Amino acid sequence: MDIVSETEYVPDHLGGTSFAAFGSMVKILDALGNQDALSIFIYVEKGMTSSKHAIQELGLTQKRFYSRLKELIDVGLIEKNEEGYQYTTLGRVFSKIGYSLLDVLENKDQFELLEKLRDSSSLTSSDVNKITSVVSKGSADVSGIFNMIFLSEKQESVEAISSYGLAVDKLVEEIMGSEKSIFLASRYIDSKVIDAQLKASKRGVLARVLMAKEHLEDKVNKLQLLLSPGLMLSILEFFNDPKLDEFMRDGNIPFSFCIIDGERCFFELPSFGGNDFTIAFFVVDKTIADKFTNMFSVLWESAEKKEVPRVFQMLKKIS
Structure with a gap:
């Protein structure tokens, strides 16, 4: 036939x-x-x-x-x-x-759960357990955070963000309105977020960034196509800062999250079987922010200190 x-x-x-x-x-x-x-x-x-x-x-x-x-x-x-x-x-x-x-x-159940996350405003205890098992990878601290968010009255205040573009726009908006501090742990490198971070830092906002080590070179190669000459110069100014490692470090990032001014939190649900964006959440809650801040501090202290983080080394090469 x-x-x-x-x-x-x-x-x-x-x-x-x-x-x-x-x-x-x-x-x-x-x-x-x-x-x-x-x-x-x-x-x-x-x-x-x-x-x-x-x-x-x-x-x-x-x-x-x-x-x-x-x-x-x-x-x-x-x-x-x-x-x-x-x-x-x-x-x-x-x-x-x-x-x-x-x-x-292999991750069929997780994808079905992801669809439920997108379409539903409520999660069962079983659903949350599935989420925390994926995100926490055995970390009791992370499991506690997710239980606090999704298994309490706080769940009603959680905003789901369904696309990477919307997540970036929302994050940039919150960073631009920051007054005290920004702690960002990210698996991505985005020119809009970098620009907002630099402007906040120049305003005197305490800004710290943890970049994921995985696939860093590919991310930087893509980033160079999006950087304007002015933004590139602003980034390279940080090479002259003797305390550069107090602004940015390379680390092991289980998933992306950000805490702004000690109360506004972004966090993503990692993709299943890949590195693509799936869904992110935004919540304003000081208790949750404290938990995420503690997690950031642990990751920050365990990150390798370098005079110049790898991401800056790569950006200098392409400038």
């Missing part, structure tokens, strides 16, 4: 996709939809030099093995070379997509 010829419909929102490309995708998914074929595809990830060994290890008959192997070759996922079989470029791409999909499936 020719699946491509029967694929005569491409959804409107994929209007820029050709029938041929859409049909090819259908054929690939159809081939990988067979368990034998999927087992072979995964097996070939590191190269397959012996079909005989592969047949034995996968527990397949020769007929089932070669039949499914041919399908994978025909759809362009696997190719034969002098040493045996390997992924094509297309095969490597689909392999990465497959692992990402596995992450999603």
Whole structure:
């Protein structure tokens, strides 16, 4: 059966996709939809030099093995070379997509919980336990904070922020209105937030920033495309400050959060199986702020002190 010829419909929102490309995708998914074929595809990830060994290890008959192997070759996922079989470029791409999909499936319950967070103003005790298990990673302090927020009357005052852009705008607005202190622990580097932090610092506001070590170079490379010359110069001025490590440090950040003036708090729910933004919350409460401030202090003291934090070293190189 020719699946491509029967694929005569491409959804409107994929209007820029050709029938041929859409049909090819259908054929690939159809081939990988067979368990034998999927087992072979995964097996070939590191190269397959012996079909005989592969047949034995996968527990397949020769007929089932070669039949499914041919399908994978025909759809362009696997190719034969002098040493045996390997992924094509297309095969490597689909392999990465497959692992990402596995992450999603492994965290299916958490994604359902995330949707409930977006759509509902109330959470059960079980829901909060799921959230704290993801966020706290065994930390009793973090679990206590989340229980305090979501399992009390304070929950009614919590504002959910559903997108990264809205979270940045709200954070910048609060930073610009700060009067005393800003303690920011972040997995992100955003030019708007940096600009607001620098302006607050120049007003005499105590500002401290903890930057996550993970993927720092990629973040800085993206940031350089967004920095104006004026903002870049303002950032580089901090190189002349002998107390730079009292303003910014690199650390291990479990999730992003910020405390402003000892009462206004932002915190995010980390993404499941990745590093993307999912959802953030904003609450005005001094008791909660004190808890987050204590957590920030612990992370700050455990962060490695350097004369120049890595993020500044990288920014200096691209300036």
